[in-house]
Amino acid sequence: MTASTAEPASKVELPASVGGGGEIPTFDVTLRVRRYNPEVSDESHWDEFKLTMYGTDRVLDALHKVKWELDGSLSFRRSCAHGVCGSDAMRINGRNRLACKTLLKDLDTSKPITVEPIKGLPVEKDLIVDMEPFFQSYREIMPFLVAKGHAPTKERLQSPEDRERFDDTTKCILCAACTSSCPVFWTDGQYFGPAAIVNAHRFIFDSRDDAGDMRLEILNDKEGVWRCRTIFNCSEACPRGIQVTKAISEVKQAVLARQF
Amino acid sequence: MSTTPDIRFPRSTSETGRVSPKYTRHGSGAKGGFEMAAWLFMRLSGIVLVVLIFGHLFVNLMLGNGVHAIDFGFVAGKWASPFWQWWDLAMLWLAMLHGTNGVRTIINDYADRDTVRFWLLIVLFAAAAAIVILGTLVIFTFNPCPTVNGVPLPGSFCPKP
Secondary structure, three states: OOOOOOOOOOOOOOOOOOOOOOOOOEEEEEEEEEEOOOOOOOOOEEEEEEEEEEOOOEHHHHHHHHHHHHOOOOOOOOOOOOOOOOOOEEEEOOEEEEHHHOEHHHOOOOOOEEEEOOOOOOEEEOOEEOOHHHHHHHHHOOOOOOOOOOOOOOOOOOOHHHHHHOOHHHHOOOOOOOHHHOHHHHHHOOOOOHHHHHHHHHHHOOOOOOOHHHHHHHHOEOOOHHHOOOOOHHHHHOOOOOOHHHHHHHHHHHHHHHHO | OOOOOOOOOOOOOOOOOOOOHHHOOOOOOOEOHHHHHHHHHHHHHHHHHHHHHHHHHHHHHOOOOHHHHOOHHHHHHHHOOHHHHHHHHHHHHHHHHHHHHHHHHHHHHHOOOHHHHHHHHHHHHHHHHHHHHHHHHHHHHOOOOOEEOOEEOOOOOOOOO
16 A cells, blocks of 8 residues: 555635635625514613624524624524424514525615514514414314224325325424414404414325314304405415415315215 | 314403404304305305306497497397396396305405404495396386376387377
């Protein structure tokens, strides 16, 4: 064996002109955040923060920068920060999105970027809303498997076609971006909301579940699927790309099919 | 084979829950049979109305002399036939119920105070009922050649006494 071992083929030679990781372009943004602190005032107000951010930064990074370096009293929810936990849904430039999935460079940085709490749910502080009414509707549709008879000793098998039937609605992360984008929900908060119906759809069309009829009965409520006006705000707001309005209309048809 | 167990909703009916009462569905347990019927009616009446309205427009505006033929006599002639009486009756009822139901849903969506919603709906239903009843009366009691105080009113198309 002779001496020099070759470098692994995967090593990338960087030209001298590129300095490495720090060379991401920066730009200035103005963040307009709707602030609300019930211990200080019953009125909400707008705060503006001027920040220098990087091309790889998301709105969540800007909020972190404000909270960690400028104003520690700014309150918002976030957990995983990678678009899976569904904690940081907020209204950014008038649209419901996840702060952790919205890159600053994709927004119009020449104007202030507005960040507000999602609409239709009671604001607790700054960007934090009370999610309990949202979860109440979610619980009402029984978001768990209900199967007849004895539990099998092994897993409940399902064909790929049967699994495909409800695949889209399994993606929900319960961030409430859809429900809080729905004008019908804004009115009085009585409507079950798209998220509850999506999660009912997930079980109604699951061949292993036997409580589809009960869920359809629950959603055949005065405030159930029939309050959907096919506005499509929910489908546009969903950060997981679920075809929410389509799922709701499938539930509508299932309720109808049950009657006739 | 057992049936599906009756499972209570975990928290929705709890009275001590911390959910703001604004969000608790009042009239919970009220089933949406009417809402479902209304939803279905909107779709079915919409399809029928397309046929009725375009048929109406074609017969009135395109056939024969078209729009220039429309006058009192034209309408009187149409309503002399039971076919057009029932056509117009169907159009009146379906269009009024379809439109009233549409405005009802708009009121339900946008009026957030219960009393405002109640009174807007009362006004809407009263107006719709008045128009439907008057329209139905006109279609079936229409007489183009009435006799007032023993004197027949002039009308070129009326039979001479």
